[in-house]
Amino acid sequence: MSVSGVPRHWRSQRERYRLLGTYCENCGTSFFPRRKICPKCRRKGRTREVEFSGRGRVFSYTVIHVGSKTFDEYAPYVIGLIELQEGPRVLSQIVDCKPEDVHIGMEVEVCFRKLFEQEDGGIISYGFKFRPVDDSWVEYYGKLLAEKKARTAQT
C-alpha cells in the first residue's frame, strides 16, 4: 500500500472489523461507508452508527488475475460487489469457494480475515471478507485439508 502509517490503518479498523456504516433515522436509509450527513435529507437527517448483519447477495463479481503490488501474491482472487440485506453495497473479497462457483445472486455472509501484509515486517491488515452462506465452504476446506494430507504422506 502506498500509504503506510499506522494511524491511517488504525482509524478505520472498527468499520473494517465490524462492518459499521451509517443509518439515517429520518429517511430510514443505510449507508456504507459511513457518512457525516445523509445526502438525501441533508440538515433534516438524523444519522447514527449502525452495525450491519453481514448477510447479503452477490450483485456483481470479478476474478482478479493481475493484482496491484500489495495483492498480487494472492491472485487469482474474487472481488465481489455485495448487496447487504440492509440495502447498501460493499466491495469485498469472496473466499472459501472456487472462483468459478461465484455467481450473481449468490448468498454470502461476512467473515473476518487477513487483508494483506506490508513488506519488511510492516502492518498486517485485517478486515471483512465474504463467504458462501451455505455449508459448501466446510466441504471446500475438507477437500483442501485432504489434499494437503495426501501431499504430506507422499513426501
Add this chain to the structure above:
Amino acid sequence: MRGTGGFSKRGDHGLKREVAIVAVGATRFGEHWSKGLKDLAWEAGVQAVEEAGISGKDIQYIVFGNMSGGMFEGQEHVGALVADFLGLNPVPATRVEAACASGGVAFFQGYLAVASGMYDLVAVGGVEKMTDVEPGQATEILSAAMDYEWEAYFGATFPGVYALMATRYMHDYGLKPETLAKVAVKNHYHGSMNPLAHFRNRMTVEDVLSSPIVAHPLRRNDCCPVSDGAACVLLAPLDEAHKYTDTPIIVKGVAQASDTLSLLERRDICTLNATVQAAEKAFAMAKLARRDVDLVEVHDCFTIAEILALEDLGFCAKGEAFKLYEEGETYVGGRLPVNTDGGLKAGGHAVGATGVKQLVEIVKQLRGEAEGGRQVDEAEIGLAHNVGGSGATAVVTILSRR
C-alpha cells in the same frame, strides 16, 4: 435545495465570448525511454506554438492535466516546472488533477479562462510519464483514482472495478465476450492508421479472446496500455482566431460532472451518471442533437467502457450499444465512427494527456487532416468524452468546423 450543477442565471451560460481551438500538437503515445515529463510537454507545446505561428511569450496562461507526477516521478508542482522548462516564466501555469480526466478538466478550465474574457491566448495541455515505474507499481498508482479506503484497500484494481461493471452488464443485457472483443479489434484497426498511436498492429477477435485474463471477464486486450505522452491545444476567442489559423475549430459545448468515487455507492453500475449529466449539459449548450455528431472520441480505458459511453452519451439506449459493434457501424465509414485514432486501447493512455489527445484527433478530423485513411468524410461536428477513475468525473466537449 440540493445543487444541480447548473449554470449562472445570466442565461447563455453567462459567457462573454465564443472560443476556438487555433492550433494543436501531440507526441506519439507509447514508451518514451529517452524522454521525461518535461521533454514530452515541450514536444507537444512546441508543435502547437509553431502551428499557430506565434512566440511562446504570446501565451498568457497555461493549464494542463497531470494525474500523478508525484507518484510516477516523485515530482509535484509540475505547473511551474513545465512553464520554466518552456522558457515561459512568469506566465501562470496550473496543473489540474482529476485522474484520467485531468486533460478534459484542464480543457474546461482553459475554455473558461478565454470565454470569461480573462485571457486571449491560453495553452491547454496534458502530460503523463508512466513507464518509469514497474507495471505492478503503475497498477497501484492508477488504483488511487478509485476510492482508496473501501475499494483498493480490499484488493480491487482499476481493471477489476470495470470488470464488475462488465459482469453485471453481461448478466443484464446479454453482451458476449466476442462482441466486447470487437471494440478492441476496431480500435486497433483505427490505430494502425494513426502514426501517433501506441499500438499499430491489427488484431482479431481470437487475439483478444486468447490473451490472458486480467480481471474476469476482461482480458489483457480488453485493457488500454500504460503510455507516456503529451498533447496540447491553443485556445483563443473566435473573433481573433484568424490571426492564428485559417481553420479555427469552434468549441460549441463543454461540460463537466461528478459522481461517487466508489462503484459500491452507485445503484446502477452499468451507467456512468457523470457522463449522462455532462453530455446533457454539453448538448444543451451547443444547441445540437445527437444525430448532428459525425464522429466521437470516447474514453475506452477498457472495452466495456466504450459500450457504456455510447449509451450514457445518448447515442444508444441502455443495453443497445454493443449491437453497433456486431454490425460494424463504429468504423470509419460507418454510421457513427468511434475512436478514429485508436482510442485509449490502441492509441494509448497517458492518463493526464488523454483528454487533450482526444481533442487533437477531433480537430484533425474536422480540419480534414487525419492521415492514414482514417479521415471521416465531411466531418463537421465531433464529440470528445473523457472519464476520470471509474466515472467520478466526466467531461464532454463538442467541437464544430463552423
